[in-house]
Amino acid sequence: MSVNIDLTTIWACIIAFGVFAYVVMDGFDLGIGILFPTFSPGIERDQAMNSVAPVWDGNETWLVLGGGGLFAAFPLAYSVVLPATYPLIILMLLGLVFRGVAFEFRWRNPRHRAFWDKAFCGGSLIAAMCQGMVLGALLQGIDVSGRAYAGGWFDWFTPYTVLTGLGVVAGYALLGATWLVWKTEGSCQDHAYRLSFRSAIATLALLLAVSISTPFLEPQYFDRWFTLPGFIFASQVPLLTLIVAACLFYGLRKKWEAAPFWLSLGIFLLGMMGLAVSLWPYVVPGEITIWDAAAPERSQIFMLVGVAITMPLIIGYTGWAYWVFRGKVGEDGYH
Secondary structure, three states: OOOOOOHHHHHHHHHHHHHHHHHHHHHHHHHHHHHHHHOOOOHHHHHHHHOOOOOHHHHOHHHHHHHHHHHHHOHHHHHHHHHHHHHHHHHHHHHHHHHHHHHHHOOOOHHHHHHHHHHHHHHHHHHHHHHHHHHHHHHHOOOEEOOEEOOOOOOOOOHHHHHHHHHHHHHHHHHHHHHHHHHEOOHHHHHHHHHHHHHHHHHHHHHHHHHHHHHHOOHHHHHHHHOOOHHHHHOHHHHHHHHHHHHHHHHHHOOOOOHHHHHHHHHHHHHHHHHHHHHOOEEEOOOEEHHHHOOOHHHHHHHHHHHHHHHHHHHHHHHHHHHHOOOOEEOOEEO
């Protein structure tokens, strides 16, 4: 598996960074939504929502970067992947709409709060499940004829995509629970510790199931993971995942606060490294490489100038927002 550093590779890394930033930043507030019904109405739910209220809408900037960057830098991939997953994309966006509206409306009228709590949970669950199923649909392969999607409307719906969807739901729940361990106190934090243990077990079990299933989807995947010399590098990913998972459980048992969240992010990062091992350099497995899908060189240069200006600004204001709201959320707000 060779890597040629050129303009197309740089753009692939930019989009991968955008996707990972979205998973990291929007993943934990989707996870809080998934876990929301398990918290007691009143103070616990208010603490959970307040912990992400100042930053949740900015987190979705990275989703725009990932999707918009794919359209601009790899238009062929965009024109193939989206038609293959349109139902999932539509459901995901609707879920994000319900989740976003619930953030604003649940505070307006106490009589309607139970409804908006359900919308917050349902929207988060649907969005997370759809994101995982899109990933599964991409990994299992997309039917391409010429330069267009040639499959059916429901080719994305298979046991494998359901498995990847559940894996992402569990992983987001883990991020949400460990975020609340870090950012809350009292009964909400105690409950978050218990949820962190359960969601960590579910995440690792589903990650193992997906990892066992994936190499048998494509000969390319099997060769990358089980033949030399690729095996030497690839085997480090599951080994490091086991080490990080052991540290996570140890930290939860010892009542660490910030470290479990960062260790959970480490599991996601290693998962993305595993995806890179399987997919590189294909953007549609076995069909379209990043160079096949890339926009003209002048277009990539033009967009790269814009990204070089805007991305530091996005990172800067995002970092500032998290710094301003760096404290814990108590019963009476941030402190």
